[in-house]
Structure formats: structure tokens, C-alpha cells
Amino acid sequence: MLSSSVFILLLFFLCPGQPAPQCAVPESQKDLVTYLLNLMVQAETDNAQNSLNPNPSLLLGLRLAQQHNLSVEQSALTKLQQDVVSKIQGGLPFSSGNVALYCMAMQASCHDPSDIPASVLPGGKLNLVNVLEEKLVEEIFNIEKAGTPVTNYYQVSLDVLALCLMGKPMTALTTQVLIDAAKTNKFNLSGTFSVDTGSVAVLALTCLKQFKTIQAFPTLQSRIESTIRKLITKIEQQKQESGIIGNLYSTGLAAQALVANQVNFNCNKTIKTILAQVSAGAFNNPMTASQIVPFLGGYTYLNVSSLKCSADQNNLPLPTPTHTSPPSSSNISVQFTVANPFLNSSNSIDVSVLNGSTLLTVMEKAAQLDPQHFSFTIQPSAYGPYVTSIQGVAGNSTDHTYWQFLSGTTSLSQGVGDYKPKNGEHLVALFSTY
Structure with missing residues (x-):
């Protein structure tokens, strides 16, 4: 029988630079987290070998983990840098949320997104932070003009979160956009509250409320805190008896939002259910794996700005190829x-x-x-x-x-x-x- 100490809730006060409160994955099941990381490493390796577009979510997930394959992560970072330069140079489609993910993945790799090598561009470098700021301005302008973002509020929330993590001060208008969206149920999808969108918004607002420029305005600070509470209540209302929040694939982000605000939601049960689903193959898509790994490793996206790459251990070898079972004949x-x-x-x-x-x-x-x-x-x-x-x-x-x-x-x-x-x-x- 597993010791109850394995599941102790670590009660740390969250702020940038400190780990998120977490429930520990039992030692006997940590191989399941390694399995997810192996899926992501293999996907990054396949992308490189087949000259496919890199995926910032995979690198972000790999960085927010306890185990690392440093050569794969470095290769993925290089590919991201090359890809973003190619996108900007060619004027290719590049949504604001995708720009935000590129910035977060680079920052999590301890590389400044405002200083990307780019010999083909004037000045020899690319400032992706400026690109993201411009994208967010376009989103907000469209909200004021048409009542909706250019993309959606999930991406707008990612934009705000990424810029906040990089220390970029937000205007009162930008902050108010998320507050108003929450107040008017703009985080709904097909009439139902989107746990994914609400969770990223909570993370963004949690980051914002720690800014001194925000704290200097008590009324705005109060609105932010009130909105966080409102969204957390909605997230908790989506919690199932099994510990799943919303659906299986929204649970990772929801759990991040809750632990970032020290909400007691019996995350032991959530981890137990998630690990059972990992065993059943429900997270075999590397993208879905990347969104649950940070929570299982005790991280949230708020930790992106405080990772110490020099302390990383190269302790995740390339996965061994496995035999694929033949398809069913029935x-x-x-x-x-x-x-x-x-x-x-x-x-x-x-x-x-x-x-x-x-x-x-x-x-x-x-x-x-x-x-x-x-x-x-x-x-x-x-x-x-x-x-x-x-x-x-x-x-x-x-x-x-x-x-x-x-x-x-x-x-x-x-x-x-x-x-x-x-x-x-x-x-x-x-x-x-x-």
C-alpha cells in the first residue's frame, strides 16, 4: 500500500519564481509521466527528421517537466527560432495565440523572444515580443469595434499571459478586456462555459495582479481579484466526481488555474484519474500530453519566467521503439x-x-x-x-x-x-x- 505521505499537498504561496502547489505523482506511477514525455520527445524528433513545422506547445511542455532530453529541447528551440523568422519574413499566417506560445516556449528555454537571430531580416534579429504586442492591439481593437476578438478569448488570454510573464506592463484597457469578457460570459463556447479559456484567463489575471503597476490602482486590483474568484467558481462547478474538470483534456489547464490560486480541489483524485487515463492511452496524442505534463510535474505556466536551464539534468533518453499491435479484424x-x-x-x-x-x-x-x-x-x-x-x-x-x-x-x-x-x-x- 502506498504511504499517504506520497500524496502530501505542498502548500507554497505562489508567485513568479516559486513552484506551484502540487500533488505528487506516486513513485510507482512516475513511469507514466516519463511515457508522456517520451511521446513528446519522439514527436519533436519526427518533426525534425521529416522537416515538419515545430510545435511550441511540445517544447513548452517538455520544459515544464522534471526530466529533460537537452539535445532534443535545444534542437526544438532552434527549429522554433528558424520557423518564426520564416513566418515573419514570408508574411505567413500567424495568429496571436500562436505567437504567444512561441514566446512562452522560448522563454521557458531561457532564450529571450525579443532577441531571435535573423540574418535575413533588417538588423539581423527579430523581436517577437513586439510582434505579440502588435497582435494583442489588433485583438483589442477588434473587440472594441466588432465585439469579438480577431481570434478568440483563449488566444487573447494567452497573449496577456505571455506578455505578463515577460514583464511587459499591461494597460488598464487590456486588463479590463478580460474582466469584461468574464463578466459578460464571453468565455462560453456554444453556450457552455469553456474551461480551457477560463483557466488561461485565470492564469493571465493571476500573473497581472502581482504587477506593481496594477497594485498601484486598488480599484483595478479589486476587479482582477473578483474576476479570478468568479472564474474559479465556474471552473469548480465543472468538476466531476472523478476529479476531471470540464473534460479530460481541459483538466490540465484547469488544475493549473486552481493550484496557482491555492484552491483545495482534491487534486490527488484528479491525478489518480488522469494517470488511469494515461494508462488507457487517452493521452497518446503528443499535443494532449504536453498540456497535462506541467500539472503532473508540479508546474503551471506561471513558472515559465523562473525556470533555471543551467540546473536541468539530461535524464530523459530517447525512447526505445515499441512493437505496434496489428489492427483488429472485427x-x-x-x-x-x-x-x-x-x-x-x-x-x-x-x-x-x-x-x-x-x-x-x-x-x-x-x-x-x-x-x-x-x-x-x-x-x-x-x-x-x-x-x-x-x-x-x-x-x-x-x-x-x-x-x-x-x-x-x-x-x-x-x-x-x-x-x-x-x-x-x-x-x-x-x-x-x-
Whole structure:
């Protein structure tokens, strides 16, 4: 039986430079965290070998861990620097939240995002912090003009968090944008509170309230603290008996928000449930692994500004290749529906696929059987294949529309390339707004 001391809650007062309060992963299960890190290391290695775009979330997750493969992390940092210079030079699409993640990943690697080598640019360097500040100004301008950000409030919250971690003072207007969004339920997605967005907003506001320039205005400080409390209440309302908060994949960010504010939420139970899901393969997507690893390692994104790279140990060897089991030979039958309430249309089809197939395979089979009603397009993303259109209808950031996937009436928390349907399941692609 495990000693109860293994699960002791470390009660530290959180501020930049100090570790977050944490529950410890039992010694007997720390290999599961190593497994997640190995997935991320392998993904970074594959990206480098196949000349794929680097992923800042993976490097950020690797840095907020107790184990490190220093050569892989250094290679990932170099690739990020090269990629960001290429994006800026070529004028390629670069959303504000993505810029924020690049900044945070570089800062977590102890490299200044305002001083990126860039021989192809004037001055021989790139100041990515200035780029992020400009992106945030565009977001705020659009909120004032159209009532919504250019992207969404998740990305706006990331922007504020990244700039705060780099010590950039926020204007009262910027701070008020998050406060007003929380007050007017702008963190909702399809009418439901977004735990992911609310959690990142909490982290951003928690960082902001420690600024002396903010503390100099007691009224604003009070609003920030009141908003944090309000959002934490909403996050806690999404906690399930199992310890999951929102859904399985929002739990990592939610737990960070709660421990950053010393909220007692029985994180021992949350860790136990998360580790069971790791064992079941629920975090085999490296991107989802990167979002749970910081919490399991006792970190939050607020620790990005205080990491000491010189103290890192090179204690995470490259993973050994594992044997892949052959696919199942048995079939399952599922119903797949495409529904667009804006066009008052709904089409359903029964599809038979191999047991263990993904939702993407179901969609491909449906498109083969009836291309008129089930054809679709995808594009690669950090989480895997992302569905951009079905029946020729594409989501639109201006109209805030997207294709939402459900099992029955429950929204799926995994992407189409990861979710594996069960026999008899009813899967739905619903054109929705956010």
C-alpha cells in the first residue's frame, strides 16, 4: 500500500519564481509521466527528421517537466527560432495565440523572444515580443469595434499571459478586456462555459495582479481579484466526481488555474484519474500530453519566467521503439450524421469499419459511400487532422462558425484523428457557432 505521505499537498504561496502547489505523482506511477514525455520527445524528433513545422506547445511542455532530453529541447528551440523568422519574413499566417506560445516556449528555454537571430531580416534579429504586442492591439481593437476578438478569448488570454510573464506592463484597457469578457460570459463556447479559456484567463489575471503597476490602482486590483474568484467558481462547478474538470483534456489547464490560486480541489483524485487515463492511452496524442505534463510535474505556466536551464539534468533518453499491435479484424457499425441547422439540413448514414478505427476513418468511409452528403476537407494542426469543411461548407472565423463533433449530444473532447468510436455509437458533425 502506498504511504499517504506520497500524496502530501505542498502548500507554497505562489508567485513568479516559486513552484506551484502540487500533488505528487506516486513513485510507482512516475513511469507514466516519463511515457508522456517520451511521446513528446519522439514527436519533436519526427518533426525534425521529416522537416515538419515545430510545435511550441511540445517544447513548452517538455520544459515544464522534471526530466529533460537537452539535445532534443535545444534542437526544438532552434527549429522554433528558424520557423518564426520564416513566418515573419514570408508574411505567413500567424495568429496571436500562436505567437504567444512561441514566446512562452522560448522563454521557458531561457532564450529571450525579443532577441531571435535573423540574418535575413533588417538588423539581423527579430523581436517577437513586439510582434505579440502588435497582435494583442489588433485583438483589442477588434473587440472594441466588432465585439469579438480577431481570434478568440483563449488566444487573447494567452497573449496577456505571455506578455505578463515577460514583464511587459499591461494597460488598464487590456486588463479590463478580460474582466469584461468574464463578466459578460464571453468565455462560453456554444453556450457552455469553456474551461480551457477560463483557466488561461485565470492564469493571465493571476500573473497581472502581482504587477506593481496594477497594485498601484486598488480599484483595478479589486476587479482582477473578483474576476479570478468568479472564474474559479465556474471552473469548480465543472468538476466531476472523478476529479476531471470540464473534460479530460481541459483538466490540465484547469488544475493549473486552481493550484496557482491555492484552491483545495482534491487534486490527488484528479491525478489518480488522469494517470488511469494515461494508462488507457487517452493521452497518446503528443499535443494532449504536453498540456497535462506541467500539472503532473508540479508546474503551471506561471513558472515559465523562473525556470533555471543551467540546473536541468539530461535524464530523459530517447525512447526505445515499441512493437505496434496489428489492427483488429472485427468490424463495428456506427451511424454518422452531418447536420447544418443554418440550412435546415441533416443527413445520416450507417458505416461499418474495423474495431479501433478513428472517427476520421468513419468519415472517409461515409464520403466513399455518399460523396454528395459526406465529402469533407481537412488540414493538419497541432492536434492532428482538423476538419475545415463538410459538404463544401467551411467554418469561418468572422462568423465564428465551425464543425463540432458529438457522440449523441455530448461534444467530443478528442479530434477526429484520435477518437475511436464504439459499436452502435451515433456520431454527429454539427455546424455550430462559438
